[in-house]
Amino acid sequence: MTNANDRLGPPERLVRTLGAESADEVARAWLAGLPARVGEYLERWELTPERVQTPGGRSGMVVLVHGADGTPAALKLCVPDGSAVREHAALAHWNGRGAVRVLRADPEAGVLLLERLHGDISLRSLAEAKAQLEAAGVLQRLWSPPADGHAFPGVAAHTAALADALRGYREEPWAADVRGVLDEALELRDALADGGGETPSLLHGEYHQGSVLAADRVPWLAVGPRPLVGERAYDLAWLAGDRVDTLLAAPGAGAAARRRVAKLADSLEVDAERLRGWTVFRAVEAGTRELAAGARPRGELLLEFAGLL
Template sequence: MANAKDRLEPPERLVRALGREGRGAREDEGGAADLRWLADLPGIAQEHLERWELTPDRVQTPGGRSSMVVLVRQSDGTPAALKLGLPDGAIAREHAALTHWNGRGAVRPLRADQDAGVLLLERLHGDVSLRSLADAKALLEAAATLQRLWVPPAEGHPFTGVADHTAALADVLRERRAEPWAADVRTLIDEALELREGLVADAGDPSPFLLHGDYHQGNVLAGDRSPWLAIGPRPLVGERAYDLAWLVRDRLDTLLAAPGAPAAARRRVAKLAESLDVDRDRLRGWTVFRAVDAGVRELSTGARPAGELLLEFAGLL
């Protein structure tokens, strides 16, 4: 393991994501802390390899935008995945959700160092997500897996509610609305904010569910003990329609490039709502709000093509 640290450099996608935020949207102490963490990441990984007696295979690429995953083997040769995330509390919440699910529909946690933002997870097939399937089949499998995750949260859980989470997003969205670069999308921003106000005025579901929070086809991987398992939750508690929004948005490039894109987007909303017994209008509303929020955030960091694609999609709905 003497040369393991040489193989623990962060993947380029993570470097670009944190570098862009540090220079653009987050030119503050938070952004600077992210960049310091990025520089320290090989050392943090090496420390946990030694502490937990792990042998690294390779860093998973292209990886995510807020964490690094190292494919490893435990002391008995069992494969696993070492996930290192920003020490901002997100990994602790992820661990709480994964522990509550206990492998039902989601990757199983093996060990955790919550203060350092490090998890040891069972190894899935990281190169095989639901996006490897035809879209219709992928949506069916995604819906079936998501149903297994929708359970009541544990008493005393640490998760934020959808209303509070989206209130913070809405505050930032209002601030960005005033920027000169947002002039062309202010009408769409206003509609998204109005939709959110109506949605949070009524809870939707009679009782809150534990939600994945970032559920899309790319976050569902092939497994050995189960065909498909979810990874990377950003858990919240609230109504199920919020959790479905990113499934509506999946494969956005293909959806928008096809003839009849508006009708296809509305059909996807209707199909997912019906298959999971979710109100269609609420699903549409949350999809619009989340797409506008994500699109405006992309514009704010200079990622105009990605932002415009999301806003075009929101406009279709």
């Protein structure tokens, strides 16, 4: 198993993110112990490794494996911060309906064994119109009433924490030029936090075209949920801002952005104005966070998109 550990180290993107001095100490320690953790679960669950999925994510690692019976699978290891517990609970609730299926799990340790999807083929491989159509279809299967006694956070509480962080960013000197759009985003969030009287649904939480992968048992399945419970317009907002770089580079970007929001709202029967508001808030929150981290081009792109709406 030692040889497997030597060649199944974390991908470069994960090392850059979690190995930085600014990264959380717990995350750095987890990263350092990751090869041994991979080896432990390969042995425990009788898995034969193929390779690490690259470029991979920024908060976890996926190893493509085969089970003892030859079944292909994906071993996902996440920082044990509780996110895998919530991800496992959501995937178990969906039980393969619109989302990847869990084969085995040790969620408290941040380890999930998932059915193998085609990790290199997401909805972003399709033309824009087709991708949005397929994304809407998958999302309709995910939206469902949460189980009684669930432990998923609500949209109101989750966005309250994000809004508090935005208020802190607002006072930074580098935020002087964007305070107007930050204030608008905060006002929108406060107005939307009541949920609009909609019966809460279990939401994916980070739904976009890149989080929907090609599969064998059905054409497309969602992965990587950050589940929340709340109104559907919140879940749709990130999808409304997909491929924002391409959108902003085209003539008439503002009109195209507003048409996209209206079309998505109509196709999934959510209130268009609430979808617009959540899209603005999520774009501003993410854009400001990128600016704070020094990723100015991405941050400015998201804030420009928000301004168009």
